[in-house]
Amino acid sequence: MSVVTSQSQVCVVVGAGHAGSALAVQLRKEGWAGRIVLIGEESHLPYHRPPLSKAVLAGEKTIDAILLRPQTHYAASGVELRLGERVVALNRSARTLQLSTGEELHYDFLALCTGTFPRHLPDAPALEGVFQLRTADDAVRIRAAAGVGRRAVIVGGGYIGLEVAAVLVSQGLQVTVLEAASRLLRRVASPVISAFFADLHARHGVKVLTSVAGVELLGDGHVTGVRETTGTVHAADLVIVGIGVLPETVLANKSGLEVENGIVVDEYARTSDPFIYAAGDCTLHPSARYGTRLRLESVQNALDQARVAAANICGKNVLYDALPWFWSDQFDTKLQSAGLLLDHEHHVVRGDVRNAEGKGFSVFYLRGDIMIAADCVNRAKEFITCKRLISERIRVNVAALVDEHCSVDDFAASEN
Numbered sequence: 001m002s003v004v005t006s007q008s009q010v011c012v013v014v015g016a017g018h019a020g021s022a023l024a025v026q027l028r029k030e031g032w033a034g035r036i037v038l039i040g041e042e043s044h045l046p047y048h049r050p051p052l053s054k055a056v057l058a059g060e061k062t063i064d065a066i067l068l069r070p071q072t073h074y075a076a077s078g079v080e081l082r083l084g085e086r087v088v089a090l091n092r093s094a095r096t097l098q099l100s101t102g103e104e105l106h107y108d109f110l111a112l113c114t115g116t117f118p119r120h121l122p123d124a125p126a127l128e129g130v131f132q133l134r135t136a137d138d139a140v141r142i143r144a145a146a147g148v149g150r151r152a153v154i155v156g157g158g159y160i161g162l163e164v165a166a167v168l169v170s171q172g173l174q175v176t177v178l179e180a181a182s183r184l185l186r187r188v189a190s191p192v193i194s195a196f197f198a199d200l201h202a203r204h205g206v207k208v209l210t211s212v213a214g215v216e217l218l219g220d221g222h223v224t225g226v227r228e229t230t231g232t233v234h235a236a237d238l239v240i241v242g243i244g245v246l247p248e249t250v251l252a253n254k255s256g257l258e259v260e261n262g263i264v265v266d267e268y269a270r271t272s273d274p275f276i277y278a279a280g281d282c283t284l285h286p287s288a289r290y291g292t293r294l295r296l297e298s299v300q301n302a303l304d305q306a307r308v309a310a311a312n313i314c315g316k317n318v319l320y321d322a323l324p325w326f327w328s329d330q331f332d333t334k335l336q337s338a339g340l341l342l343d344h345e346h347h348v349v350r351g352d353v354r355n356a357e358g359k360g361f362s363v364f365y366l367r368g369d370i371m372i373a374a375d376c377v378n379r380a381k382e383f384i385t386c387k388r389l390i391s392e393r394i395r396v397n398v399a400a401l402v403d404e405h406c407s408v409d410d411f412a413a414s415e416n
């Protein structure tokens with residue numbers, strides 16, 4: 001579809017997170033001549049979400065220090081910011097949005113960047129001292145509740161739960177992690193990485209329990225503990241529930257857009273309505289690279305897909321099929337992961353998994369001599385090389401991967 005952008009046109013972006021902020025600013029760079037309105041229900045200027053479970057929770061950074069862009073940047077790009085306002089309804093035939101203030105807003109093009117929201121424990125009572133971590137305000141609340149010597153129980157051993165555990169135990173709290181699956185990070189990481197983090201946390205004094213099927217919050221007014229179905233009770237002054245997120249699709253659903261596990265978009269980030277695009281955690285997109293549809297929860301996906309959506313709203317024809325990558329910081333380790341563990345045949349390890357805080361290690365996932373994915377712990381240089389090898393499907397020299405005497409320059413097979 002060819003698009004002529006004129007000064008009278010309006011593009012509204014709903015959701016002022018990583019994707020929404022990037023999309024709004026990129027629209028102008030792509031040549032959008034009309035109004036750009038960025039609406040977000042959080043009252044803060046758009047900020048980096050990853051530090052919430054890291055430097056912000058640790059008290060090392062304030063919200064002002066993690067803004068994605070200064071306010072002046074939006075003004076300079078001609079992006080009108082509407083913060084602290086929620087879009088409550090979408091009328092596709094009239095091309096209007098209704099805001100929580102009651103105001104109605106017309107759009108010519110719309111971008112949905114509504115992200116995700118945390119899953120709740122089923123049937124859990126509303127108790128003080130129980131937290132989830134998605135927003136800057138959540139992080140501030142958890143920090144205020146986390147005093148030295150307090151007992152924190154974290155329900156869920158995914159990346160966010162583990163990052164919170166690392167910060168809280170480092171701050172002198174007694175920390176227990178309860179994970180339902182048989183290993184930590186089961187949904188997102190290989191057994192090698194799960195075992196590494198279980199050991200890392202145990203060595204730092206975190207009590208990690210897996211295969212904890214079903215938990216019940218205890219307390220009257222304020223939480224006092226968490227009871228397993230076996231009857232075991234873990235006393236708690238605070239509980240953080242980190243059991244995953246769900247895509248925020250309510251506007252898309254109610255207005256009849258195609259929605260499955262996320263807002264369905266094509267490879268151009270376009271929804272089932274040609275005037276509506278979507279980007280970030282809320283989308284389900286086709287990946288030619290993996291031959292399947294993906295809903296990713298990462299900054300990489302939010303930013304790369306947002307840029308593609310902005311270009312296509314401006315009439316370009318840009319495909320989205322970027323290599324997924326992710327990172328997590330826990331104690332003194334930085335894990336950087338590239339690619340998805342969807343179709344590898346075997347893996348090899350470079351370095352010493354037990355001595356990772358020193359020299360680090362990497363795990364390479366392979367199909368034949370093609371690298372499919374890599375997890376690099378404290379090995380930034382290997383991560384950068386692997387991103388290229390995976391993305392370009394370059395054949396690798398498996399012997400060189402595991403031989404620490406070989407450098408990253410030897411990773412590619414010489415006959416490439």
Ligand SMILES: Cc1cc2nc3c(=O)[nH]c(=O)nc-3n(C[C@H](O)[C@H](O)[C@H](O)COP(=O)(O)OP(=O)(O)OC[C@H]3O[C@@H](n4cnc5c(N)ncnc54)[C@H](O)[C@@H]3O)c2cc1C
Pocket residue numbers: 014015016017018019020039040041042049050051052053085086087088113114115116133134135160248251279280281282296297298299300302325326327328329
């Ligand atoms: C604590 C934490 C740590 C993380 N750490 C990492 C990490 O280390 N590495 C990594 O790659 N990723 C990490 N992530 C994931 C990463 O932050 C997300 O993938 C990314 O924020 C997705 O961006 P997004 O713009 O799609 O969604 P979001 O950042 O969730 O933004 C969506 C925004 O839309 C707003 N919104 C929703 N509906 C409406 C509406 N109807 N009206 C107005 N506004 C609306 C929401 O309030 C929200 O502000 C972390 C996430 C969390 C919570």
